[in-house]
Amino acid sequence: xVIATIVTDIDRPKPxxxxxxxxxxxLLNEVAETxxxxxxxxxxxxxxxxxxxxxxxxxxxxxxxxxxxxxAMIAVWNKAGMFSPGKGSVTTWIYTxxxxxxxxxxxxxxxxxxxxxxxxxxxxxxxxxxxxxxxREQDALVTGxxxxxxxxxxxxxxxxxxxxxxxTEIAEKLDVPLGTVKSRMRLAYRKMGAVLEDLK
Amino acid sequence: xxxxxxxxDATVVAYAGGSLADCLSVVAAGHIAMCxxxxxxxxxxxxxxxxxxxxxxxEQMDAGALTRMFQRIDGSDWTLPQSGxxxxxxxxxxxxxxxxxxxxxxxxxxxxxxGIGLHIIERNEDGSSLFLLKVRPGHKLPDHGHAGQEMTLIxxxxxxxxxxxxxxxxxxxxxxxxxxxxxxEEGEDCVCLIxxxxxxxxxxxxxxxxxxxxGI
Numbered sequence: 086x087v088i089a090t091i092v093t094d095i096d097r098p099k100p101x102x103x104x105x106x107x108x109x110x111x112l113l114n115e116v117a118e119t120x121x122x123x124x125x126x127x128x129x130x131x132x133x134x135x136x137x138x139x140x141x142x143x144x145x146x147x148x149x150x151x152x153x154x155x156x157a158m159i160a161v162w163n164k165a166g167m168f169s170p171g172k173g174s175v176t177t178w179i180y181t182x183x184x185x186x187x188x189x190x191x192x193x194x195x196x197x198x199x200x201x202x203x204x205x206x207x208x209x210x211x212x213x214x215x216x217x218x219x220x221r222e223q224d225a226l227v228t229g230x231x232x233x234x235x236x237x238x239x240x241x242x243x244x245x246x247x248x249x250x251x252x253t254e255i256a257e258k259l260d261v262p263l264g265t266v267k268s269r270m271r272l273a274y275r276k277m278g279a280v281l282e283d284l285k
Numbered sequence: 286x287x288x289x290x291x292x293x294d295a296t297v298v299a300y301a302g303g304s305l306a307d308c309l310s311v312v313a314a315g316h317i318a319m320c321x322x323x324x325x326x327x328x329x330x331x332x333x334x335x336x337x338x339x340x341x342x343x344e345q346m347d348a349g350a351l352t353r354m355f356q357r358i359d360g361s362d363w364t365l366p367q368s369g370x371x372x373x374x375x376x377x378x379x380x381x382x383x384x385x386x387x388x389x390x391x392x393x394x395x396x397x398x399x400g401i402g403l404h405i406i407e408r409n410e411d412g413s414s415l416f417l418l419k420v421r422p423g424h425k426l427p428d429h430g431h432a433g434q435e436m437t438l439i440x441x442x443x444x445x446x447x448x449x450x451x452x453x454x455x456x457x458x459x460x461x462x463x464x465x466x467x468x469x470e471e472g473e474d475c476v477c478l479i480x481x482x483x484x485x486x487x488x489x490x491x492x493x494x495x496x497x498x499x500g501i
Contacts, residue, residue: 110438112351122355126351129350129351130351133350134343134344135305135338135339135341135343137342137345137346138342138343138344138406141344143314147344150344151346151347154346154350155350155353155357155417159357159358164359170403171336172328174332174335176335176338176339177328177331177332177335178464179335179338180331180334180338181334184302185336187303188303196439198315199303199307199314200314200318200379200380202317202324202327202328204318204379212380231333231337231340237407240336242333244304245298245332246302246303246304246337247331247337247341249302249303249304250304251299251304251305251306251482252295252305252306252434253306253434254483256419257351264460264462265308267293267295267300267460268295270298270299271293271295271441273298273333274294274297274298274329276312278329
């Protein structure tokens with residue numbers, strides 16, 4: 086895995102995966118509470134280059150990807166206080182910010198339709214969800230689950246999440262029936278669910 | 286609200302990836318707005334995005350990127366986004382209300398068959414379409430398969446088909462090979478939001494997808 090290899094020029098020792106998630110949550114909290122630029126700089130250092138790579142996957146050139154990354158990180162700065170650790174990890178939260186931004190800016194027409202689920206969190210008056218909400222400690226296990234997915238399942242997950250390809254586009258690209266793409270997605274999702282169940 | 290029929294796992298994954306086809310995405314969003322269960326499932330699937338983001342080969346940022354960042358922060362008159370405008374119809378989930386320019390009860394329906402009203406929201410060149418359908422109680426829709434993907438969110442009333450009873454909040458997230466024949470329950474018009482996506486071989490042949498509903 087290539088995680089955490091670029092965070093080299095900071096004082097703190099390189100954290101292990103789980104404590105890295107804790108560490109990011111702490112940094113984000115500092116940004117929210119004290120507007121700490123040092124904490125933000127550390128987040129920027131880790132996430133900036135990854136977000137830039139994410140933006141370039143969809144075909145943004147380096148310049149545009151840089152701008153989009155800046156916009157995503159500005160959102161992180163400004164919305165830091167809205168992050169809720171109970172809903173997932175910092176990395177997941179930042180992923181959703183970048184995903185939404187990418188849909189807004191790089192997709193022809195998708196932005197009108199895509200609604201982030203954060204928009205409904207407050208509307209819900211039933212906190213008793215029957216699904217496990219991913220805690221930040223579980224992040225690493227999911228990453229592990231992704232690594233052990235069969236190649237064909239991992240491939241469709243990468244195409245859907247990183248390359249912004251619809252199920253139909255994936256089917257055309259791989260020259261398989263749409264149903265095959267869907268069943269690979271289902272299997273991948275269930276595999277992750279099984280990993281999380283084991284934690285209970 | 287007790288919801289019995291949910292999004293397919295594959296739909297949850299694609300939605301979390303931000304890559305569900307546009308028309309399907311709005312129907313999914315309408316369901317998610319009403320369904321805690323599916324909201325939690327999307328959250329779970331989003332972790333795939335986090336794991337992949339983390340594993341991407343990082344791209345070096347421009348020199349001075351952080352400085353520029355702080356300059357923008359200092360210069361910005363940024364405020365938190367306003368929490369939504371007033372819904373056009375508060376009885377509908379927001380992602381659905383946003384599509385309309387008047388409340389559901391005031392929509393003009395195009396009669397396309399006995400007991401069937403159609404309101405097209407979008408009909409795209411790629412063969413996808415998004416529309417509202419209002420069907421009279423007791424009415425039976427023609428038995429139909431699906432040329433492509435079809436997703437239906439029930440907004441008012443209820444219907445039964447081979448799969449079960451679909452009531453407000455329920456979503457029928459059907460495979461392209463599923464055939465069904467909905468029968469509207471007595472009592473109230475059934476109003477649904479329906480998205481269809483054509484498979485590649487049917488691209489550009491929109492009427493074919495609408496055919497079961499409009500009786501072309």
